[in-house]
Amino acid sequence: xxxxxxxxxxxxxxxxxxxxxxxxxxxxxxxxxxxxxxxxxxxxxxxxxxxxxxxxxxxxxxxxxxxxxxxxxxxxxxxxxxxxxxxxxxxxxxxxxxxxxxxxxxxxxxxxxxxxxxxxxxxxxxxxxxxxxxxxxxxxxxxxxxxxxxxxxxxxxxxxxxxxxxxxxxxxxxxxxxxxxxxxxxxxxxxxxxxxxxxxxxxxxxxxxxxxxxxxxxxxxxxxxxxxxxxxxxxxxxxxxxxxxxxxxxxxxxxxxxxxxxxxxxxxxxxxxxxxxxxxxxxxxxxxxxxxxxxxxxxxxxxxxxxxxxxxx
Amino acid sequence: xxxxxxxxxxxxxxxxxxxxxxxxxxxxxxxxxxxxxxxxxxxxxxxxxxxxxxxxxxxxxxxxxxxxxxxxxxxxxxxxxxxxxxxxxxxxxxxxxxxxxxxxxxxxxxxxxxxxxxxxxxxxxxxxxxxxxxxxxxxxxxxxxxxxxxxxxxxxxxxxxxxxxxxxxxxxxxxxxxxxxxxxxxxxxxxxxxxxxxxxxxxxxxxxxxxxxxxxxxxxxxxxxxxxxxxxxxxxxxxxxxxxxxxxxxxxxxxxxxxxxxxxxxxxxxxxxxxxxxxxxxxxxxxxxxxxxxxxxxxxxxxxxxxxxxxxxxxxxxxxxxxxxxxxxxxxxxxxxxxxxxxxxxxxxxxxxxxxxx
Numbered sequence: 001x002x003x004x005x006x007x008x009x010x011x012x013x014x015x016x017x018x019x020x021x022x023x024x025x026x027x028x029x030x031x032x033x034x035x036x037x038x039x040x041x042x043x044x045x046x047x048x049x050x051x052x053x054x055x056x057x058x059x060x061x062x063x064x065x066x067x068x069x070x071x072x073x074x075x076x077x078x079x080x081x082x083x084x085x086x087x088x089x090x091x092x093x094x095x096x097x098x099x100x101x102x103x104x105x106x107x108x109x110x111x112x113x114x115x116x117x118x119x120x121x122x123x124x125x126x127x128x129x130x131x132x133x134x135x136x137x138x139x140x141x142x143x144x145x146x147x148x149x150x151x152x153x154x155x156x157x158x159x160x161x162x163x164x165x166x167x168x169x170x171x172x173x174x175x176x177x178x179x180x181x182x183x184x185x186x187x188x189x190x191x192x193x194x195x196x197x198x199x200x201x202x203x204x205x206x207x208x209x210x211x212x213x214x215x216x217x218x219x220x221x222x223x224x225x226x227x228x229x230x231x232x233x234x235x236x237x238x239x240x241x242x243x244x245x246x247x248x249x250x251x252x253x254x255x256x257x258x259x260x261x262x263x264x265x266x267x268x269x270x271x272x273x274x275x276x277x278x279x280x281x282x283x284x285x286x287x288x289x290x291x292x293x294x295x296x297x298x299x300x301x302x303x304x305x306x307x308x309x310x311x312x313x
Numbered sequence: 314x315x316x317x318x319x320x321x322x323x324x325x326x327x328x329x330x331x332x333x334x335x336x337x338x339x340x341x342x343x344x345x346x347x348x349x350x351x352x353x354x355x356x357x358x359x360x361x362x363x364x365x366x367x368x369x370x371x372x373x374x375x376x377x378x379x380x381x382x383x384x385x386x387x388x389x390x391x392x393x394x395x396x397x398x399x400x401x402x403x404x405x406x407x408x409x410x411x412x413x414x415x416x417x418x419x420x421x422x423x424x425x426x427x428x429x430x431x432x433x434x435x436x437x438x439x440x441x442x443x444x445x446x447x448x449x450x451x452x453x454x455x456x457x458x459x460x461x462x463x464x465x466x467x468x469x470x471x472x473x474x475x476x477x478x479x480x481x482x483x484x485x486x487x488x489x490x491x492x493x494x495x496x497x498x499x500x501x502x503x504x505x506x507x508x509x510x511x512x513x514x515x516x517x518x519x520x521x522x523x524x525x526x527x528x529x530x531x532x533x534x535x536x537x538x539x540x541x542x543x544x545x546x547x548x549x550x551x552x553x554x555x556x557x558x559x560x561x562x563x564x565x566x567x568x569x570x571x572x573x574x575x576x577x578x579x580x581x582x583x584x585x586x587x588x589x590x591x592x593x594x595x596x597x598x599x600x601x602x603x604x605x606x607x608x609x610x611x612x613x614x615x616x617x618x619x620x621x622x623x624x625x626x627x628x629x630x631x632x633x634x635x636x637x638x639x640x641x642x643x644x645x646x647x648x649x650x651x652x653x654x655x656x657x658x659x660x661x662x663x664x665x666x667x668x669x670x671x
Contacts, residue, residue, distance in 0.1 A: 150348070151355065153355070154358075159652070161611045161615075162648050165645070169638065242477070253482050253615065254615070254630055269480075269483060277489075280487075280490055283483065284487065287479075287486070299474070
C-alpha cells in the first residue's frame with residue numbers, strides 16, 4: 001500500500017469513527033473505498049475456509065522462519081562437530097544432528113530461506129512471461145496465436161521435472177541455474193491459462209468500446225485484459241509454488257540444485273540418505289518440511305480459487 | 314443432401330446424421346496429426362537447443378573434461394561444429410528420424426540401445442503403479458462424489474492432497490526405513506535379490522511375467538517384494554490425480570436431471586451411480602489415466618534413484634550427473650514423444666468413444 005492511500009485510509013477511518021465501520025459501509029464513497037471493501041469481503045471468506053486458513057498460517061510461519069532464521073537458529077549451520085554426529089533430537093539439538101554433527105533445526109530454518117527464494121523468484125519470473133505470452137496470443141489471434149501456442153505445446157510435451165533436468169544438465173548445477181531451469185519449464189501452463197481467459201474477454205463490449213475509441217492493442221492488453229486475468233493467474237501461481245518446491249527439492253536431491261553444504265531441504269535429504277536406516281530424523285525432518293510447505297501452498301491455492309475464481313471451483 | 318432452405322422429404326436424414334465412422338476417424342486424424350507433427354518438430358528443435366546451443370562447449374559436454382585433443386577434434390568434426398547451425402540441425406533431425414541419438418558417454422553404446430535395455434524395468438514399475446493408482450483412485454473418486462462433504466469425502470480428498478504434496482523420493486526413503494529396515498516385510502532396493510539374478514531367463518524383460526512364465530514362484534515372490542513399494546509410492550501420486558479428477562467429473566454428472574429420473578424410476582443409488590453416471594464419465598476418466606501414466610515417467614526418475622531401480626529414470630539421472638548430453642537429450646526427447654503420443658491417443662479415444670464430441 002502506498003503512503004497516499006494509507007493516509008487516506010486513516011483520514012476516512014477518523015472521520016467515520018472506525019475502520020470497521022468504513023469497511024462495512026453499505027455504499028462505497030470512492031473506487032478506492034470499494035476496492036478495500038471487496039478485499040475485506042474476500043478476507044472474511046478466506047477466514048471462514050479452515051483448510052485455506054491453515055495453508056496461509058503455514059506459509060506465514062515459513063516466511064517468518066526464513067526472515068528470522070539468524071535469530072531463531074541455535075547453532076552455526078556450517079560448523080561441523082564430528083564428536084556430536086548423528087545425535088537424536090534432544091534439548092541440546094532440538095531436531096538432532098546430521099552426519100557431520102551440524103544442527104538440523106538451524107539448517108532447516110536457513111533451508112526455508114532457500115526454498116522460498118527459489119519459489120518466489122521463479123514465480124516473479126514466470127507469471128509476467130506467461131501473462132504476456134498468453135494475453136497477446138489470445139487477443140491478437142491469427143498466426144501470432146498459432147505460433148505462440150505451438151511453442152507452448154512443445155514445452156508442455158515434457159513433464160516439468162524432465163525439462164528442468166535437461167536444462168540443468170546443459171547449464172550446470174547450482175541454485176541460479178535451477179531457478180532458470182524451473183522457470184523455463186513452468187511458464188507454459190500460465191500462458192495457456194491467460195490465453196483461455198483472454199478468449200472469453202476479448203469479444204466483450206467494453207473491449208469493443210476501447211477499440212472504437214482508438215486504443216492500441218498494447219493498451220487494451222495491458223490496461224484492460226491483463227488485470228482481468230490476474231485472479232486466475234494468482235490461483236494458478238499459488239498452486240504452482242507447490243510444484244516448484246517439489247521440483248527444486250528433487251533437483252537438490254539428485255545433486256543438481258543447491259550444492260552441499262547448502263542447507264536446501266532436498267540437498268539435506270540427499271546427503272543424509274546413507275544414514276537414514278539408523279538415524280531416521282536426518283531424512284524425516286527436511287522431508288516433512290517439504291511436504292508441509294507444498295501442502296500449505298496447495299491448500300491456500302484451493303482456497304483462493306474458491307474466493308477469486310468461483311467459476312472453476 | 315436436400316437444399317437446406319427447402320426441407321424436403323426426410324427419407325435420407327438418417328444417412329446424413331450418421332457419417333461413416335471410418336471417414337470420421339480419417340478426418341480427425343488429419344486434423345490432429347498436423348499439429349502433432351509440428352509439436353514433434355518443435356521437440357527436436359528444443360532438444361537441439363538444449364544439447365547443442367546452451368552448453369558453452371558442446372564438445373566438452375559430450376566428451377567430458379578429460380578428453381584428449383585428438384578425441385576433441387574428432388568429436389567436433391563428427392558433430393559438424395564447423396558447419397552452419399541450420400546444417401547441424403538438419404543432421405540432428407536426420408539422426409532422430411533413424412533413431413540415432415549418438416553414443417552414450419557412460420556406457421559407450423548407442424543411446425537408443427541403452428534405452429531399449431533399461432526401459433522394460435520402468436514399464437513394469439509404471440504399469441503396476443498405474444494398476445494400483447487406477448484400482449484405488451477411481452472407486453475413491455466415485456465414493457468421494459457420492460458422499461460429498463462427508464467425513465469419507467474429506468478423508469479421501471486429504472489423502473489425495475498428501476499424494477500431491479509429498480516428494481515421492483522422500484516417501485520412498487521413509488518406506489524403505491519402515492518396511493525394509495525396521496519391519497523387514499519387503500525386499501530392499503533393486504529389482505531382484507542378487508542370488509536370483511542369473512536364474513531368471515529373460516523372455517519379455519518384465520521380471521514378474523518372466524518368473525511366472527518359468528513357473529518359478531520363489532523368484533516371483535522375491536521380485537514382487539522388490540517392486541511393490543516403489544510401485545505403491547508411484548501409484549499414490551497417480552491415485553491422487555485420478556481420484557480428484559474422477560470426483561469432479563462425477564459431481565458434475567450427479568447434478569444432472571437424468572440421475573433424478575433414474576432414482577424416480579426406482580433404481581438403487583449404487584446402480585444409478587455406477588451404471589448410469591459412471592458410464593458417462595468413463596472416457597474422461599480413461600484419458601486421465603492415460604495422462605497419469607505419462608506423468609509416472611517423471612515420477613520414476615526420482616523413485617528409481619531412491620530404489621536403485623535399474624530403469625530409465627536412473628539411466629537419465631546417471632547421465633545427468635556426468636553431463637552426458639547425448640543420453641540426456643535422447644531420454645528427454647523420448648519422454649516428450651511418449652507424452653505427445655499419449656495425448657494424441659487420448660484425443661482419439663475421446664472422439665471415437667464419446668459421441669458427444671462429434
